[in-house]
Amino acid sequence: MTDCDVVVVGAGLAGLAAARRLTATGLRVTVLEARDRVAGRNLGGHLADGVPVEMGGQWIGRPQTEVLKLVDELGLETFPTYDRGDGVTLYRGKVTRYSDETFGLSDDAAVEVGRLQQELEALAEPVSLSSPWASPDAADVDRRTLDEWLRANTDDAEALAFWNAVVPALFSAQPAEMSLLHFLFYIKSGGMIDSLVATTGGAQELRVVGGTHQISERIAAELGDGIVRLGSPVHTIVHDDDHVEVVFDGGSSTAARVVVAVPPTLAGRLRYRPALPGSRDGLTQQIPMGSVIKIQVAYPTPFWRDAGLNGFAFNLDDELGVTLDNSPVDGRCGVLVGFFEGAHARTAAAWTPDERRARAVASLVTLYGPAAADPIDYVEHDWMAEEFTRGCYGGRLGAGVWTQYGSALSEPIGRLHWAGAETSDVWNGYMDGAVRSGYRAAAEVLAATP
Ligand SMILES: Cc1cc2nc3c(=O)[nH]c(=O)nc-3n(C[C@H](O)[C@H](O)[C@H](O)COP(=O)(O)OP(=O)(O)OC[C@H]3O[C@@H](n4cnc5c(N)ncnc54)[C@H](O)[C@@H]3O)c2cc1C
Numbered sequence: 001m002t003d004c005d006v007v008v009v010g011a012g013l014a015g016l017a018a019a020r021r022l023t024a025t026g027l028r029v030t031v032l033e034a035r036d037r038v039a040g041r042n043l044g045g046h047l048a049d050g051v052p053v054e055m056g057g058q059w060i061g062r063p064q065t066e067v068l069k070l071v072d073e074l075g076l077e078t079f080p081t082y083d084r085g086d087g088v089t090l091y092r093g094k095v096t097r098y099s100d101e102t103f104g105l106s107d108d109a110a111v112e113v114g115r116l117q118q119e120l121e122a123l124a125e126p127v128s129l130s131s132p133w134a135s136p137d138a139a140d141v142d143r144r145t146l147d148e149w150l151r152a153n154t155d156d157a158e159a160l161a162f163w164n165a166v167v168p169a170l171f172s173a174q175p176a177e178m179s180l181l182h183f184l185f186y187i188k189s190g191g192m193i194d195s196l197v198a199t200t201g202g203a204q205e206l207r208v209v210g211g212t213h214q215i216s217e218r219i220a221a222e223l224g225d226g227i228v229r230l231g232s233p234v235h236t237i238v239h240d241d242d243h244v245e246v247v248f249d250g251g252s253s254t255a256a257r258v259v260v261a262v263p264p265t266l267a268g269r270l271r272y273r274p275a276l277p278g279s280r281d282g283l284t285q286q287i288p289m290g291s292v293i294k295i296q297v298a299y300p301t302p303f304w305r306d307a308g309l310n311g312f313a314f315n316l317d318d319e320l321g322v323t324l325d326n327s328p329v330d331g332r333c334g335v336l337v338g339f340f341e342g343a344h345a346r347t348a349a350a351w352t353p354d355e356r357r358a359r360a361v362a363s364l365v366t367l368y369g370p371a372a373a374d375p376i377d378y379v380e381h382d383w384m385a386e387e388f389t390r391g392c393y394g395g396r397l398g399a400g401v402w403t404q405y406g407s408a409l410s411e412p413i414g415r416l417h418w419a420g421a422e423t424s425d426v427w428n429g430y431m432d433g434a435v436r437s438g439y440r441a442a443a444e445v446l447a448a449t450p
Contacts, residue, residue, distance in 0.1 A: 002254040004028040006445055007246045008261055009234045009270075012040025013431055014419040015261030016219040016228075017070070017438030018445075023223060025446060030253050031223070032246060034233035034388045038220045041392055041421075042431065044213035045296070047377045051328050052211045053296040053335060055381040056392065057431050058326075060212075061203040063191055064432035066439070067215070071208060074218040078206040082325040083199040085305065087312040088367055091161060095367060103314055109158035116154060116163065121192050124184040129425040132185045133406040142403040146183040147175035161316045168342030169322045170196055171429075172290025172393050177342075182397040189428040199312065199324070203430065209329055212431065233388070236271040237416065244415050257448065259441045261419040264395050264409070265289055266388065276413060283405035286398065287422065289391025291345035291384050295320075295338045295360055298377035302327045302334030304368050311336060313367045319344035320363040333376070336364060349384060356380060394429040395422045410440070412448075417441045 006022050008015045011033035019029045045055040059081060060067055071078060086097045089104035096104035105113060127135045135141070150163050167175045171186070190196045196203050208214065220228045229248075236247040237258060244258045260267050268284025275281070302325060304311050311325025319340050326337035338360055340348040348356055357378045364372035383392035397406070410423040419441035424433030 002243050002256060004030045004253065004255050005449070006030075006257050006259060007032060007244065007253050007255040008259045009246065010034075010040065010261035010420070011038040011216065011220060011228050011230075012261060012420070013042065013067070013216055013434040014421060014438040014441075015259065016216050016223075017435040018259050018261060018419055018442040019223055019227065019438075020219050021439055021442035022445060023227070027445075027449070029223075029227060030255070031220075031228040032232040032234050032248050032253065033228060033230050036230050038228060038230070039213040039216035041383075041389055042212040042216060043381065044211040045379055045381065047296070047298050047333075047335070047379060049333070049377070051298070051333060051335070053326065053337070053379065054207075054211045054213075055294055055296075055379070056383070057212055058207055058337075059204040060206045060208070060431065061195065062205055063195065064203070064427055064430060066435045067432040068206075070215055070219075070435055074215060074222075076214055076218070077209045079209055079329045081199050081204055081207055082302070082305070082327060083310050083312070085308045085310040087310055087314065089314045089316065090318075090367055091158065091316040093317065097309070103162065105158055105162060109156055109162065112154055112156040112159035113162050116150070116159065117193050119153065120184065120187065123180075124188040124192065127181070127184045127188050129185065129189055131407070132181055133403045135181070138181060138403050141184065142179045142181035142400055144180050145176050145399050146178055146180050149180045150175055165314060165316050165321055166197065168344065169339070171396055172292040172341045172345065172391070173396050174342045177288075177398060178396045179399040179402060181402050185402070186428055189424070189426055189433070190430065199310075204324065207329075215431075234270060236273065238273045239415050241414070257415045257417060257445050259417045259419050259438075259445065261438065261441070263287070263289060263389065263420055264422050265390060267418065267420075272416075277408075279405060280408040280413060283401070283408045286401045286405065287395035289389065289395055290393055291342055291349075292392045293340040293345050293348055293356065293380055293382045293384075295340070295356070295378065295380040296326060297336045297338065297360060297364060297375045299334040299336075299372070299375055302331065303371045304334070309368070315363060315367065318359070318363055319348050320360050323364070323367070338364075345384065349382060353380060410437070412444055417444050
């Protein structure tokens with residue numbers, strides 16, 4: 001006898017998407033969540049006057065069809081990210097305004113960036129999304145870091161500065177912290193670089209009215225009372241041929257199967273009895289999370305729009321890497337969302353919140369002029385300090401990890417199944433990937449359930 005059919009560990013999008021699919025077939029499911037809220041990396045926040053701002057994952061692109069379907073099914077609405085007008089780039093103290101696809105780089109650097117992008121995408125084309133370790137020349141491609149490849153393929157300082165800013169903007173990690181194979185897998189998984197970087201037509205196209213955390217909240221509400229247990233950090237999973245026992249602070253739950261829907265590095269911190277094979281344990285020791293502090297800076301109006309600017313700024317000079325217009329749908333105030341990412345996040349984490357605010361505002365004044373000097377509000381979230389996330393946006397694989405350990409990423413072990421954005425072939429690392437991974441894990445469980 002077991003308490004339920006399936007225990008899901010983690011009430012982020014992956015775990016809740018899996019639970020929704022499983023309960024729809026009549027299976028009895030318990031979701032154990034460590035925090036006192038659902039939604040994991042999709043944390044909802046608000047400004048002092050109540051305007052909702054997303055402190056975690058926020059944008060959805062039109063090709064991210066699984067999460068969009070869910071948004072629709074749950075009765076939520078989307079609206080387009082403000083994207084009208086010019087962007088600005090700061091490089092070596094000079095702010096350049098642009099309206100084309102050059103990101104305001106010099107002509108030579110823009111051509112060089114385009115050439116490198118084409119070469120990287122040509123390398124990504126043959127990468128297998130389902131088995132990156134089995135791609136042509138995988139061992140060679142996985143041996144080197146993205147940083148090694150970039151430095152071997154260009155000596156244009158401005159083009160390098162661009163890549164050293166765009167990579168942390170996508171991964172919250174430096175080019176030296178991931179293998180070339182991981183970078184190629186990831187860009188292909190999200191439809192290549194323009195799709196990842198663009199607002200309109202790309203991954204930043206849409207926002208959810210009121211915030212993305214509501215997707216998880218509505219699934220949890222739909223699942224009904226008693227299925228999601230908050231404040232229940234799992235620490236041990238006992239498993240044998242017949243059942244699993246999932247032990248959390250305050251109790252335990254037995255089931256036929258368990259879906260572990262937490263980032264790989266957190267899955268590696270659980271105790272398994274018996275211990276898992278070395279391939280799986282070695283893998284989870286080697287998928288560190290990125291580093292990011294997300295900020296929202298509010299003004300009485302979106303004043304940059306009056307100057308014909310779209311709020312997108314690319315900063316190659318200091319710690320505040322990227323900003324976008326994040327004003328509420330009703331336009332009642334102006335909000336710029338910004339990120340300290342990768343190495344810059346590690347630097348900024350040593351500052352006090354007041355210092356971060358002062359530095360961010362100084363950057364915004366450089367980018368947008370004196371009107372940026374007096375924000376009416378500032379909120380921030382340091383994801384590196386979160387016990388049950390330990391960094392964002394997601395996990396990355398360094399040199400040699402995909403080819404040595406990659407096959408253990410989502411392969412079930414007996415009655416243990418793995419979900420989470422990091423385990424998805426498509427839109428890996430994104431909300432859409434999280435949902436897809438939950439559906440994949442649910443399908444595995446259903447296929448194994450008599
Ligand atoms: C700042 C930031 C910006 C982002 N921007 C975007 C974006 O714009 N678009 C996009 O698509 N994606 C974005 N992402 C990524 C996106 O949020 C994630 O890919 C997605 O939410 C991951 O969902 P998940 O269910 O796989 O993992 P998580 O959301 O991490 O869920 C895991 C859950 O497991 C719980 N948990 C952990 N350990 C335990 C334990 N021991 N016992 C029980 N429960 C446990 C956690 O509390 C959490 O609720 C962003 C992320 C961040 C942080």
